[in-house]
Amino acid sequence: MMALLRPRSTKNLFYVLTLLEIVGTLALMLYALLGEFGNLVNLPGKRIGFYNFCLWNDTAGELLCLGNEQLQEMGINLLQMALARVCVYSCLVFIMFHLVYVLFVNYTGQREGWKINLIIPFIEIIILSAGLVMFLLQTLQWINLSDFNGGFLALLGTCALLLLQILTVTVYLSWAKLRYI
Template sequence: MGLLQQRCTGHLLCALTFLEAAGNLALMLYALLWEAGNLVDLPDKRIGFYNFCLWNATAGELQCLEYKHLQVMGISLPGMVLARVCVYACLVFSIFYPVFVANVKCREEREGWKAILIILIIKMIILSGGLGTFLFQTSQWIHLSDFTGGFLALLGTQALLLLQILTHRSVPRL
């Protein structure tokens, strides 16, 4: 009976891992592709990894600023590029992560499960770092109530990554 229970636990862990990975990927795709990386998308401002648009009362429309204007406002170009690279690198990891999990599951490699945990931690660090860098750079123009679906999806991704890490750490045989 113990062997059967251990096999069922392994299959449930694998199924849970794939479900969490699918949710993670769906949230990342929504935030970075569907919302085009915009964390704030309101009628009077649109701020994201590729856009920094503020309302111009004189023109009566959103005016998207170029990097030279952003630098004058105190926003660092290297900081914004680093934030973008980190967040989108997490998306790339999320795309290939299920393939790696399937490979480890098929081969039943104990060391592979440790590598999966390391990948999850790396994803958590780079997503947190990229999002934190972006928010640090743009905090003067964004209020807490301004955040829209893209930001909430990235927060959901962070929560799912933490859940995945806790799932892997809670199983003693890994």
């Protein structure tokens, strides 16, 4: 299939695919962290996210958001929660940087820049996965699998798109190596 495509159109295909994957990743991250306000669970009886930890209080008959002291009494490590928040939100910053970098590499025509386009998604997926794992380790005893909302699914979709970006850039680098040898 690749042999049938002209070299210039193949290069543009990889560029457009990578660009679409990054834009999709950015859209999913913006939805999860801004559209859902970082809440991974948002039910009438509980709201759990990077900035909220609210559980239903039967006595008051309403959702009660817990403060740091109550969270520590429940065994939640506030340092890990803060680190999880930093990891997930910094991944959003890396994705925005990556989008600009891909545009720059294509504009300047630097073939060597594509190697960095392979490294950046690796960094993003490691940071995002670490943040999610730290968050889930601290909160999983209060969350059922069916409780997760679209924000959590968007973060999982982000991980999938990051893996797809890695695959796309790897295939491009292999193609370019064969083409320019």
